[in-house]
Amino acid sequence: MDWKLICKLDDIPPLGSRVVQRVSGGDIAIFRTSDDAVFALHDKCPHKGGPLSQGIVHGRKVTCPLHGWNIGLEDGQAVAPDVGSCGQFAVKVEAGEVFLAV
Amino acid sequence: MSKPLVKPRLVLIGNGMAGVRTIEELLKIKPDHYDITIFGAEPHPNYNRILLSPVLAGEMTIQEIVLNELDWYKAHGITLHTGKQVVKIDRVNRKVIADDGTEEYYDRLLIATGSTPFMLPIPGNDLPGVIGYRDIKDTDEMIEAARLHKHAVVIGGGLLGLEAANGLKLRGMDVTVVHIGPWLLERQLDEVAGKMLQKSLEDKGLKFLLQKQTEMLVQGESGRVAAVRFKDGMQIPADLVVMAAGIRPNYALAEQSGIYCNRGIVVNDTMQTYDPKIYAVGECVSHRGIAYGLVAPLFEQAKVAANHLANYGIGRYTGSVTSTKLKVTGIDLFSAGDYMGGEGTEEILLNDPHGGVYKKLVIKDNKLVGGVMYGDTADGPWYFQLLKDGRDIHDIRDSLIFGQSLVGDVGHAGNSKAAMMADSAEVCGCNGVTKGTIVKAIKEQGLFTLDEVKKHTKAASSCGSCAGLVEQILASTIGGAYTPAASDKKPVCACTDHSHKDVRTAIRERHLTSKEAVFAALEWKTPNGCEKCRPAINYYLISTWPHEAKDDPQSRFINERAHANIQKDGTYSVVPRMWGGLTTPAELRAIADAAEKYNVPTVKVTGGQRIDLLGIRKEDLPGIWADLNAAGMVSGHAYGKSIRTVKTCVGKEHCRFGTQLAMDMGVKLEKMLFDMYAPHKVKLAVSGCPRNCAEAGIKDVGVIGVDSGYELYVGGNGGIKTEVAQFLCKVTSDEDVMEYSGAFLELYRQEGWYLERTCHWLERVGLDYVKGRIVEDDEGRKALYAQLRAALKDAKDPWASSREAQPVKQFIPIKLEA
Incomplete structure (x- = not known):
């Protein structure tokens, strides 16, 4: 696996996100929780493709800005009763820097 | 092997809706606190007793009405003893003993033994073919009887009796309902509505014998019941007799154990019995002298009991106002509160026998205290909400009887009779949800609240204009289980039990200035809220403490x-x-x-x-x-819960009919309100004459110029709920237009709940209240106006500040090279 340096942890606001644009395969959303855990999901809601990166982050979930689906950051799964899943990417934080596995 | 830490033991007697609901509430707030054991006398897991009628009617199966599958018990580590009746509570040794000898020790005991049908003390009441109507076994027996026999007699014309009769009729039996009262459902309906109901049921083929006293049940040659004989000598054939003449709380077990009982297990407001280690909920309970037989109050009790079992010690059960819905397909009937009226009350009546509509509202001291509706019950939930909220109805009295949607609800006006709607009819136009989908979800998923229906079906979860209709469908599907909470008690979201009102009050009175402070002070259940409560709290903070509380962008919608x-x-x-x-x-x-x-x-x-x-x-x-x-332009805030636009006509500046300078007035108002955030979006309009080309009648604040000054209208809405603005007052100067409308909007900003438009807020508090604060109280108005001006002073263009202050990089994606 190839770890790529993305940004500093502080470049992502707590309870916020950043978008990582890829040449192909679609955007990746990187989220930071209130306790500085970082998660990466495909920036595309399983419902109607909304950009999850633009949603409100709370606990270990993000709410899609288009129709309010909640997606679990840890597993990429829609919170019940909604059903759907969103691609996940491995991500790690080392010495205040965020790395994404690509 | 090391033993895990020993947890206190909680034993529940009664595997029914009230008891298991208490366990569910407990698991929600304190999941690992107890080792839980449940005893149920029936051989089934917890099922939705309310839906036995649809099962009898052949509309559902037993499997569909199970609420908690066996897997649920397993997943939560609950020991379940089904088919075992507890016969003794040994309070000295703190253990319960079942009929098969099973013993379980407890640290806390919860009794939810429910009730049993009252069997009339008449000869023959123990014959084969004579049953009460309570559980799956009874239902199976009725279904079996309908297969083999012809004549059924239901004793008791109450809710349960009528539902049983309807079900047996649908299964092909010849059914007679015997009722001792002068009309059907006399505990829920007045005479007129009772008679209308009887007529509809007779049209469905049911027969009725009213004011009849049963003397005995006659045994036939087979040993089974064969006839019912009345005191007046009349006799009718009966192969099946269903006793539905009321229920009796099951408290013998508690009473034998020395727990104080008086027509039920007596509990205090925390659902605790006279033995402090023992709690009781449900139909077996007597709370302030009342035993409730409908499921909604039981759920309220469950919530309180769970809180005290979790040692949180918050919450009291103070009794319930109940409402009634009959679950007979095709019949719309609703009643609530004191529907009979009497001394000191007034009645508003609407009676259209030909159209099959009857409505009666009972009013006392300008408040709705009860009502009966037959034929058109669409507004039942709305009336019930008014009743629970104790809202002063003086200002809407003249149109009250015609219901909430007299004015509008575009797109839904024609669909007011929930029970009559076809399953294929679209209820939610935003998400394309049909009535059939909603009913199916309510039944199969065991949904009890509007919120649950919204989550599962998406109906009413977008614009919300069909919420009333969805509530109505919910009410007609689950009957008495449905009870809305008083609006000032509805929790903000699943993160808390506190209402919008509680949160606003706490922020003001305890001077809270950050979301963290709110979460701590009100013991939020989640670490940083959710997408529903965070924007609300952020708004409450910045509107209550302008220039002091810091805005939190991450709590705002994108x-x-x-x-x-x-x-x-x-x-x-x-x-x-x-x-x-x-x-x-x-x-x-x-x-x-x-x-x-x-x-x-x-x-x-x-x-x-x-x-x-x-x-x-x-x-x-x-x-x-x-x-x-x-180029000198700034943000139009077209995106915010904030001031949007002030629409104007060309006014006296150009128009040959104009009486006031509408454009000038509009610009002044818009500048005054620049960057104003509010519970929801705010739109204004200024017209220069009563021709009203700016359409001021559907704005949050509408200003209409007349020759002698301006008329001010408030609470209009052109969107989801078309609502005509109401006349607030007339003023003479431009300064007054600004002061009155500014004060009105500041009051809304300070007291409205998040996502409440001015029309919803006005509906909740009443125009009279707003007039009292804005028109009649000069000092109060000036103070509010001053607060608005202070809050909005130094307002900056958010575009300029975003470009300059905020790290612009958050708008810029990070590029990943291939």
Whole structure:
């Protein structure tokens, strides 16, 4: 696996996100929780493709800005009763820097 | 092997709806506190007893009404003893003993033994073929009887009796309902409605014998019941007799154990019995002298009991006002509160026997205290909410009887009879949800609240205009289980039990200035809230403590963070402000240049008299803002729960009919309100004469110029709920227009609940209240106006501050090379 340096942890606001644009395969959303855990999901809601990166982050979930689906950051799964899943990417934080596995 | 830490033991006697609901509530707030054991006398897991009637009627199966599958018990580590009746509570040794000898020790005991049907003390009441109507076994027996026999007699014309009769009739039996009262459902209906109901049921083929006293049940040759004989000598054939003459709380077990009982297990407001280690909930309980037989109060009790079992010690059960719905397909019937009226009460009646509609509202001291509805019950939940809220109805009295949607609810006006609607009829126009889908979800998923229905079906979860209809469908599907909470007690979201009112009050009285402080002070159940409560709290903080509480962008919806409107493809739309709908050639030129420079695919004139640039990429936002700012334009806040536009007509400036300078007035108002956030969006309009070309009648604040000054209208709405603005007062000067409308909006800002438009807020508090604060209280109005001016002083253009202060990089994606 190839770890790529993305940004500093502080470049992502707590309870916020950043978008990582890829040449192909679609955007990746990187989220930071209130306790500085970082998660990466495909920036595309399983419902109607909304950009999850633009949603409100709370606990270990993000709410899609288009129709309010909640997606679990840890597993990429829609919170019940909604059903759907969103691609996940491995991500790690080392010495205040965020790395994404690509 | 090391033993895990020993947990206190909780034993529940009674595997029914009230008891298991208490366990569910407990698991929600303190999941690992107890080792839990449940005893159930029936051989089934917890099922939805309310839906036995549809099972009897052949509309559902037993499997569909199970609420907690066996897997649920297993997943929560609960020991379940089904088919075992507890016969003794040994309070000294703190253990319970079942009929098969099973013993379980407890630290806390919860009794939820429910009730049993009352069997009339008449000869023959123990014959084969004579049953009560309570559980799955009874239902199976009735279904079996309907297969083999012809004549059924139901004793008791109450809710349960009528539902049983309807079910047996649908299964092909010849059914007679015997009732001792003068009309059906005399505990829920007045005489007129009772008679109308009887007529409809007779049309369905049921027979009725009213004011009849049963003397005995006659045994036939087979040993089974064969006939019912009355005191007046009349006798009718009966192969099946269903006793539905009331229920009796099951408290013998508790009483034998020495727990104080009086027509039920006596509990205090925390659902605790006289033995402090023992709690009781449900139909077996006597609370303040009342035993409840409907499920909604039991759920309220469950919540309180769970809280005390979890040692939180918050919450008291203070009794319930109940409402009634009959679950007979095709019959719309609703009653609530004191529906009979009497001394000191007034009645408003609507009686249309030919159209099959009857409504009666009982009013006392300008408040709704009860009502009966037959034929058209669409407004039942609305009336019930008014009743629970104790709202003063003086200002809506003249139209009260015609219901909530007298004025509008565009697109839903024709669909008011929930029970009559076809399953294929669309209820939620936003998400395309049909009645059939909603009913199926309610039944199969065991849903009890509007919120649950919204989550599972998405109905009423977008614009919300069909919420009343969905509530109505919920009520007609689950009957008495349905009870809305008083609006000032509804929790903000699943993160808390506190209401919007509680949160607002706490922020003001305890001077809370951050979301963390609110979460701590009100013991939020989640670490940082959710997408529902965070925006609400952020708004309450900044509106209560302007210039002191710090705005938290991460608690705002993306539109308010990006100062633009997100579109379905993830691009944004940008709307520069045009004060009062006025623009200049220079501004138009700058907009045109920006549109070309950023390849804006769509340019549209909005309903608020300005121009929308659609399809802009997020990373281009700071750039386009810079260009528009350079031309002197600022954000139009077309994206926020905030001041949107002040629409104007051309006014006396140009119009030959104009009486006031509408454009000038509009610009002054819009400048005054610039950057004002509110519970929801706010739109104004100023017309220069009563022809009202600016459509001021459907705005949050509408100003109409007349020769002698201005008329002010408030609470209008042109969207989801078309609502005509109500006349507030007349003023004579431009300064007064600003002061009165400013004070009105500040009151709304301070007291409205998040996402409540002015029309919803007005409906909740009443126009009289607002007039009292704005029109009749000069000092109060001036104070509110001053507060608004203070809150909005030094308002800055959010586009300019976003470009300058905030790290613009958050708008810019990180590029990953291949």
